[in-house]
Amino acid sequence: MEIKTVAIIGLGAMGILYGSHLAKRIPQPDLRIIADQQRIDRYLKDAIFCNGQRCEFHYVTPEEKTSPADLILFTVKYSGLEDAIRAVKNQVGENTLILSALNGITSEAMIGEVYGHDKVLYSVAQGMDAVKEGNRLTYAHMGFLCFGDREPGSSSAKVKRVADFFTKMEFPYLVDTDMPKRLWGKLMLNVGVNQAVAVYGSNYGVIQKEGTARDTMIAAMREVIALAEKEGIDLTEADLDYWLGVLSQLSPEGKPSMRQDVEAGRYSEVELFAGIVIDLGKKYGIATPVNQSLYDQIKATEAGY
Structure with missing residues (x-):
């Protein structure tokens, strides 16, 4: 049809x-x-x-x-x-x-x-x-x-x-x-890029170059890899590299949705990113300190709206 x-x-x-x-x-x-x-x-x-x-x-x-x-x-x-x-x-x-x-x-x-x-x-x-x-x-x-x-x-x-x-x-x-893996890969990407850019900078350029923002982004993504294994999803460092390659193709002046939300004073999807990671971390007994830190910083920003 x-x-x-x-x-x-x-x-x-x-x-x-x-x-x-x-x-x-x-x-x-x-x-x-x-x-x-x-x-x-x-x-x-x-x-x-x-x-x-x-x-x-x-x-x-x-x-x-x-x-x-x-x-x-x-x-x-x-x-x-x-x-x-x-x-x-x-x-x-x-x-x-x-x-x-x-x-x-x-x-x-x-x-x-x-x-x-x-x-x-x-x-x-x-x-x-x-x-x-x-x-x-x-x-x-x-x-x-x-x-x-x-x-x-x-x-x-x-x-x-x-x-x-x-x-x-x-x-x-x-x-x-293999869409379940693709969904988890995109979650890993968003957990990293959306939250890191929301906290550290105004556009993709801040995480496309070496520095604290990029390091934080990658560390947040690695916490997702550990959780994906517990959920039966085979995410690896190779998948992380793939998504970093996707990021490298974006315009440095572009902005992820969470950064646009912060700039507009809108409540973000942080519960969908760090919130889910933190909850799954508690479920499986896996520490997620990077996502916890990003979550706390974004929530603090939103509390000031």
Whole structure:
């Protein structure tokens, strides 16, 4: 069954990035941006811009009755996930497939509990360096969406449906046959780069060069490696090197989402990063002092908002 209609929920950096790309390639009504009426009114009044171009989106409220979407992309913050899951109810049908581009390792399970794990493909967003300020997004690298089946070693017809659609849309992607490991790898990356840049500097440049920020980032990532082993995930130093290579390709002037949150005075996803690492460390009796320190510093910053 060919994918023709797409629903996106969450107009943060990724939502705008992916939405603006798809909006240029499929009929406007076939790309639905799901949002409540208050947000829609604001989007229409202020407009949304991607690299200086105004985005012409088709907005749909959660209450509006439509035919099911063939593909749903979750691009909200973790704090908004539960509301977003409820908001897409009218978009989900028998053949709907769902991709979650959220950070962390928990969103797929949460969505699957509501709509069925058979509808959810595991996915990870990589390599984007988008910066969102107000209603304007700028980026140099779009990166790509990596996705695959929940069970390692397989590549199903559902994966092929999405891959065929992305190929047609010229949407950068990669199919991975070991997505649990990929999710843990992305968690390791975020635990390092998001938190280190939030605490030590204003952009990726601070962790791309030798120094305290980079050392802290790598130490935080190594704490994830130790926990992944306990969870049956084979993360190694080679994987750490891979993700450091991903970081090296980003624009030094770009900023991870947590740094953007700190600068805007927004509460971050620190519970999704250091919070999870600390909890798993307690579960397995493994010390996580670097993540504890980053957690404490970020929480102290947020307490001053």
